[in-house]
Amino acid sequence: MEMPVLETIRTLRSMRRLKPDPVEPHKIHLILEAAGKAPSGGNSQPWEFIVITDPPVKKQLRDLTVQGLExxxxxxxxxxxxAVTEFLQPTNPVTLMAQNTDKVPVLILACLNTKRARRLTDDWAWLEEQAxxxxxxxxxQNMLLAARALGLGTAVSIFPLFLLEKLKQLLKVPDYVKPGILVYVGYPATRFSEASRLPIETFIHKDGW
Ligand SMILES: Cc1cc2nc3c(=O)[nH]c(=O)nc-3n(C[C@H](O)[C@H](O)[C@H](O)COP(=O)(O)O)c2cc1C
Structure with missing residues (x-):
């Protein structure tokens, strides 16, 4: 039976400990299909997804991710x-995940294709970028939720973006494509617990701030 969407949302966490076991290609296809159902400005669908499973490429991506983490x-x-030295120890789950990037079965780099994205005049560059x-x-987010519903774990990382040019070179990303975030996908090595968040009332402003 499929997982109700609200339960999927409630139990979606960063799963930083993933098993190295392969993920069935049809499941990867399903989560990418879910990504492609997302809304976008003017239905521009400016996303691109680079799916990385090749061990030598994953090793190089791991090196970039660890350098980015530092x-x-x-x-x-x-x-x-x-506190930096302690942050960089493998006892920190964030560091351990970065160090184990090459052991993750599937990595997906989500990107923005500027050729399909909306264009505004230069005085609105900030809004163009944001939109x-x-x-x-x-x-x-659709991808993360679909993966969760299929029993897969995910986590995201911006660390390889600190070495943007090397990242683009490694994955042969064209000039007009901007990498956004790296998604880790695999079977979870620990159980999903409920996300720790402040009560939503903390963030709600009625009729203005
Ligand atoms: C834009 C964005 C960037 C993130 N970058 C990283 C990252 O580089 N490394 C990492 O381990 N987690 C990263 N995260 C995951 C967050 O740390 C995580 O979602 C947050 O701490 C909440 O924890 P939870 O997912 O376990 O509930 C990122 C999340 C977002 C939305």
Whole structure:
């Protein structure tokens, strides 16, 4: 029986510990199909998905991800300087996931194809950027939810983006395509627990801020 959508949403977590077991290609196809059902500005569908399963490519992607993680830890204003070394230890699930990138069965780089994206005049460049990424992330979320409903675990990472040019070179990404986020997909190695979030009332502003 299929999982009710609200339960799928409620139990969708970053699954940073994934089994190395392969994922059936039809399941990957199903989650990509779910991504492609997402809304986008003017139905522009500016998303692109690079599906990575080749072990040597995954190894190079792992190296970029670990380098990106180090840059992130040092440039994150919310990580105190004296906490960086501890952040980079494998006892931190974020670090462990980055270090194990090559062991994840399927990695999907979600990208923005600027040739299909909306174009605004230069004075609206900020809005163009915002609106176009807002047309990619619902697709990513659909992918995460579809994977969860199929019993697969997912996690996302921006770390390889810290080495953008090397990442584009590795995956032969054309100039007009911007990488957005790397999605990890595999069978979960731990159970799904409920997400820890503040009560929604914290964020609600009635009739204005
Ligand atoms: C835009 C975005 C970027 C993220 N980047 C990373 C990342 O680089 N590495 C990572 O381990 N998790 C990353 N995450 C996952 C968040 O850390 C995670 O969703 C958040 O801490 C909530 O935890 P939960 O998914 O377990 O409920 C990212 C999430 C989003 C939405």
């Amino acid at each position: 840059i992130y830890a040092k440039s994150n204003l919310r990580i105190p300087k004296d 176009n990424w807002a047309s990619v992330f619902p697709a990513v």
